[in-house]
Amino acid sequence: MATISANPKRKISRFNRFDNPWLNPFLITGVFLIVIILLGAFIGQFTWDSDLALVGNSPLKQPPVGVSHTTLRGTSVGTWEHPLGTDGDGRDMLAVMIVGAPRTLAIGFIAAAAGMGFGILLGFMAGFMGGRVDDVIRIASDTTITIPSILVLIVIQSVIPVNLVGMALLISAFAWPGPTRLIRGQVLSMKESGYVKMARISGASTFDIMFKEMMPNLIPYLAASFIGNMQGSILAAIGLEVLGLGPQRVPTLGKSIYWSVQLSGLSQGLWWWWGFPALILVVIFVGLLLINLGLDEISNPRLRQKVE
Amino acid sequence: MKGITLVYFLRRFGIFLLTVWIAATLIYIIPRMAPGDPISAMVARMTQQAGYIENSDVIIAGWRKRFGLDDPWYLQYGRYLKNLVTFDFGYSLASFPTTVKEIVFRALPWTLGLLSVSTALFFFIGNFLGAMLAWNKTPRIIKGLIPVSMIFTSVPSLLAALMLLYFFAFQLGWFPSLSAYGRGIVPGWTWTFIGSVMWHAILPIMSIVVVTFGFWTLGMRGMMITVEGEDYVTLAKAKGLKPFYSLYRYTIRNAILPQITALALTLGTLVGGQVLVEYIFSYQGMGNAIFTAIRNQDYPVIQGTSYILILTTALAVFIMDMIYPLIDPRISHEGN
Numbered sequence: 226m227a228t229i230s231a232n233p234k235r236k237i238s239r240f241n242r243f244d245n246p247w248l249n250p251f252l253i254t255g256v257f258l259i260v261i262i263l264l265g266a267f268i269g270q271f272t273w274d275s276d277l278a279l280v281g282n283s284p285l286k287q288p289p290v291g292v293s294h295t296t297l298r299g300t301s302v303g304t305w306e307h308p309l310g311t312d313g314d315g316r317d318m319l320a321v322m323i324v325g326a327p328r329t330l331a332i333g334f335i336a337a338a339a340g341m342g343f344g345i346l347l348g349f350m351a352g353f354m355g356g357r358v359d360d361v362i363r364i365a366s367d368t369t370i371t372i373p374s375i376l377v378l379i380v381i382q383s384v385i386p387v388n389l390v391g392m393a394l395l396i397s398a399f400a401w402p403g404p405t406r407l408i409r410g411q412v413l414s415m416k417e418s419g420y421v422k423m424a425r426i427s428g429a430s431t432f433d434i435m436f437k438e439m440m441p442n443l444i445p446y447l448a449a450s451f452i453g454n455m456q457g458s459i460l461a462a463i464g465l466e467v468l469g470l471g472p473q474r475v476p477t478l479g480k481s482i483y484w485s486v487q488l489s490g491l492s493q494g495l496w497w498w499w500g501f502p503a504l505i506l507v508v509i510f511v512g513l514l515l516i517n518l519g520l521d522e523i524s525n526p527r528l529r530q531k532v533e
Numbered sequence: 534m535k536g537i538t539l540v541y542f543l544r545r546f547g548i549f550l551l552t553v554w555i556a557a558t559l560i561y562i563i564p565r566m567a568p569g570d571p572i573s574a575m576v577a578r579m580t581q582q583a584g585y586i587e588n589s590d591v592i593i594a595g596w597r598k599r600f601g602l603d604d605p606w607y608l609q610y611g612r613y614l615k616n617l618v619t620f621d622f623g624y625s626l627a628s629f630p631t632t633v634k635e636i637v638f639r640a641l642p643w644t645l646g647l648l649s650v651s652t653a654l655f656f657f658i659g660n661f662l663g664a665m666l667a668w669n670k671t672p673r674i675i676k677g678l679i680p681v682s683m684i685f686t687s688v689p690s691l692l693a694a695l696m697l698l699y700f701f702a703f704q705l706g707w708f709p710s711l712s713a714y715g716r717g718i719v720p721g722w723t724w725t726f727i728g729s730v731m732w733h734a735i736l737p738i739m740s741i742v743v744v745t746f747g748f749w750t751l752g753m754r755g756m757m758i759t760v761e762g763e764d765y766v767t768l769a770k771a772k773g774l775k776p777f778y779s780l781y782r783y784t785i786r787n788a789i790l791p792q793i794t795a796l797a798l799t800l801g802t803l804v805g806g807q808v809l810v811e812y813i814f815s816y817q818g819m820g821n822a823i824f825t826a827i828r829n830q831d832y833p834v835i836q837g838t839s840y841i842l843i844l845t846t847a848l849a850v851f852i853m854d855m856i857y858p859l860i861d862p863r864i865s866h867e868g869n
Binding site for chain 2: 364365367368369370371372373374375376377379380381383384385395398456457460461463464467468469470482486491492494496499500503506507510511513514518
């Protein structure tokens, strides 16, 4: 004791606010990227006309501001009227981004939240009840995880027309095995730990043990699993939209790519048509990845030490 | 077979059947839980496109009878399962005399070819780099690759495909943009055809490999660091074995085992990504078949192609499960 407190340098560094594992650079950068997208969309709702995201409300195939685009019909130069250009059906790309980006994040959020809900329920059930219940849940999650979910979703959505929430909920049908396996494993190992045994001896109810004793320890893992599910769900949603499925009349990032592929936006060199949606998606995916790496550092303290 | 116990085989085979059954049942049940039935929904969508369809009631009633939709559910479901086992998905609606089976088995080899080459590539590159990163004799330049490969892992293969297609096929014109082989080349075992197929496969394969190998690099690096700390590795070094020999025989061979398990788990996601990449490149595999079917509202083809891909994935996982005990004999006796 005496040796530790006698070292003032050590004491200062312990109270350095950057010692807080939740303030690691990965997490901050990742959250920053996602917040920028949300903020941009939020400000855009008030400062830009979202109706421009609908077909035919703008001129066709205008390049972004400062870019000139030459076709057989002549050269067009981008203006501030449509800063990110317009697509082949007369949608303003900036408006499409403003309308589409939050929807993409919303699908990921809803699907991941629903998947997490099922996962927490099933994971605790499997870990606590054991026996047959555990067997059924474990086998169900092990099998579901290997199914190429997008194919099942394609078949379903080609029959049922869905809206945004419906699409998110269908995707969540494949978002539960991850959290279930994670929680089951953690619950099994925590069940044998001293503090849970202590709580049980002192007469805490199962519910209290689950949510007061175990849950706080699971939060970084759950958060990482949630972000992972968001990535997967957004990917599934984009995949469906790019194939022309999903909500039909609302412009989304995936739909934008779908139209640009269908109406040969790539071969005509209209890079802004697919490029901006792709860019926003890359920012979202990189942001989520960084958040996940940050959460990894919190739940796995060994990573915090610099490896030689 | 050596290394595989009967219990292990039966358990894995059961899981294989269960996977296919769950997927097939989901495909079957969820569309039927929605209000209406597939046929009314299809007619409704046709109405939406064409404006008005004469005698739509008669059409619906006729098709309902044709598909036996008025039978009790267990008869319908039984018939559905039987058709899946015999690969009988009926006829394509869009190109009528063609059966779904023909369409599926014409497209499947292309998808399997692309998938196996890209899987082999990213698995090898990823694990090789991961092993190199954890080895203390690796030059610093290669170690600098970690952050680069990490950024790539977050990009979906679909977006990588779009970018590669745009820059290398349309802007630079280095690679072809469409199809799986050149126009006017007769398929057969000729060098022109094989060369053309390989030439057309480069971009689709690259778009999967570029965004996937980083995941395996990171996983392998983590496993290598864990295994490096084991006593038997220390002993191998203490014995004075050559560094590369101990790296390969003692560290890599043990570190790669969880990577193989992980490959089986991510195969489903991989197949999904592959379908989208094929669609972007108009490669004549399953991805394109599915997309054409979606555009033509060709429900039997959508169902048949998806089912066969799910079956193939489950089969691949099963085969990997069977190979795994040969690599790691402990696994077959686990849990007994």
